[in-house]
Amino acid sequence: MRVVLLVLALVLSVAAPASAGERLPTWELKPTGVTAQFRGLSAVSARVAWVSGTQGTVLRTVDGGPTWASVGPPGTETLQFRDVEAFDADHAVILSIGPGTDSRVYRTDDGGAHWRQTFQNTDAAAFYDCLAFFDPWRGLAMSDPVDGRFRVQATFDGGRSWQPVPDSGFPPALPGEAGFAASGQCLTTSGPFDAWIATGGGATARVLHSGDGGRHWTASDTLLPSSPSAGVFALAFRTPFQGVAIGGDFANPDAPGPAVALTRDGGRTWTTPGQYPAGYRSGLAWHGGTVLAVGPGGSDLSRDGGRLWTRFDTGSFDSVDCAPPACWASGPGGRVARLR
Template sequence: MRYIFILTVLLLSFNTFSQPISWVEQTSGLTTQLTSVSVVNDNNAWICGYAGRVLRTTNGGANWVSVNAAPIPLTLDLHSIFAIDSMTALVAGSGSSSFLFRTSNGGANWTQVFTETGGFINSVQMGNAFAGFMMGDPVGGRWSLWGTTNAGLTWDSTNFYLPQAGTEAGWNNAFFFEVTSGVWFGTNNTRVYKSLTLVNWTTQPTTGQVNSYAIWFNTPLTGFTGGTALLMTTNSGLTWVSPASPLPGTANLSGITGFGSQWVVTRQASAIYLSPDNGATWSTSYTAPAGNFRHIAKSRANNLIYYGVRSNGGISKGTLLVGIEPVSNIVPDKFELKQNYPNPFNPNTTIEFSIAKNSIVKLAVYDALGREVNSLLNSELKAGEYSINFSAADLPSGTYFYKLSTGDFVQTKKMILVK
């Protein structure tokens, strides 16, 4: 079923404005640790995890299908996955040696395309359908850096020489690759490495943070990295400094993504944090019911869809709420869910509600049997007045209920769809 909604927001301040992300839990069918996610578009995404697990969805996460098969051993922990498209993916795993597997038929069959004795691949990414790069911990005193120009069928390390400094190593998914901007990857040595050419490398100190567990750039100039605290750059990593406001929480970072001035960050804990203003302010976008986040990624097709994967096999899907505009600085003095209008309706109706203070807000629609037919909103909102235009074009005629829930308030109202 497809639903269209527009959220208009009356905010306390017009200086910065975030687009909330509505989160829902999805079913993986697993309890093993999930470590990496790659999102092709709104419908197609791939996930990997421990014990050789690979999952794939072609319907936006409504169903996740296990597609791990020989020669991927169930004893191999997988740490990084990149989906080129809905059918083609690369997944890396490491034990006493590192391995890379490739499928071109949706995971029905896999081929081992790379191995390195004593290696540990931290991340594999493609810049386009043909050109990609892979980063692993140093072997024999040099970083394990590999490139492909044929969609991952073969890999070559010629000219990709970067000597190891001391005993330094990298981190799973602490890697950012964009064809026009270059490559950055994190280490446990108070530095990140950057290259524009993949031949010549520069060292960028992360003073104050020994580890850089995750790294992401929204623009060629602006990026975030960090270990237990975030660092920010506005000059392509020449200098890394603390953002205007610290990220909430204390656990190690596990994932960073975003677009424009908006950032989505996870720690190895249960919360997802959101900043609309390059780290000037932070809020909790979502708190998972169990498990700790290991990685987060957004759709490469747009900025609308997000997935976070967790240590207990949990999957959280986020949908960016588009069409949001601040229209007033009025702050209501109470929580309130108003009657939709028109009512009865066919098929569009407007639902308005007021939030008296910053809150985690859930707005859902239920049928007459109490079954949830849509979660319109599940995110932290600032105090304000909100309006959602809800389309029930794909629902049958009947009586429906919509419920607003916050930590301090629950209210339900009835609406009637007549076609």
């Protein structure tokens, strides 16, 4: 009986197939002509989107995807641009990840024709994972812990300059705790002051929250699995109160387990729904009242804020982002798609 109950629980926990007659969206692939892995993605509109990834590759479309321009900074072929935050077709900020000086930030004000490097990490122990903006002027970039505390840089001029946030405002990091630079979504914001950091690698997978623009942070546990390859990989908030966390284990992407956590109090507490996508997911976005999730094993959606999920695609993507009325996804092998 215990075996039967366990099997039933597992069946109920994974993403459900589409019911008969249910209308589901599809991804429409947009050929980019390159083979880079695009973990960085920023949707501006139905016509404008930016992607960034391996080999220093940054692409931009201004016609909805039929054509893409290579607009990355010259001389950066050895860098991995894991995050891009675009404000429009001309203005964008990109983050390269890696130890020491490989962690850098660049900004363009002319659609990628020219870039200026505005930050370069000089601490060999730091490793920057993600960046996010509250508005076109104020933003944050986060690094894995250094000397037992997470490290964050802040900008007040749209990424043209950066200054460190005092680490006294952070709770102690857990042994082995870090962020995952899988989709540019381990750091997110909502409203003018609220920001969240997703973590894994420690004894528990946690979410750190700041309600004052990044100066002070508190930590909350989730029930997502945590290990050197597991934790919370992406966060998305519909409001400063309602949010979703998603992740899993990238080293064992098909492992069953709670891949989703939900909050309705700004991240102070997290609950696990009874049903969730099957396996590891790395990207997450709200599209109105619908939540989209992507990963190597496919794409899922939830129309009820993350409680029930339906898989609608089996292709591999790393990141997803929406700018009404359009949603975009990006991933390995130069894959970029727009939601149909």
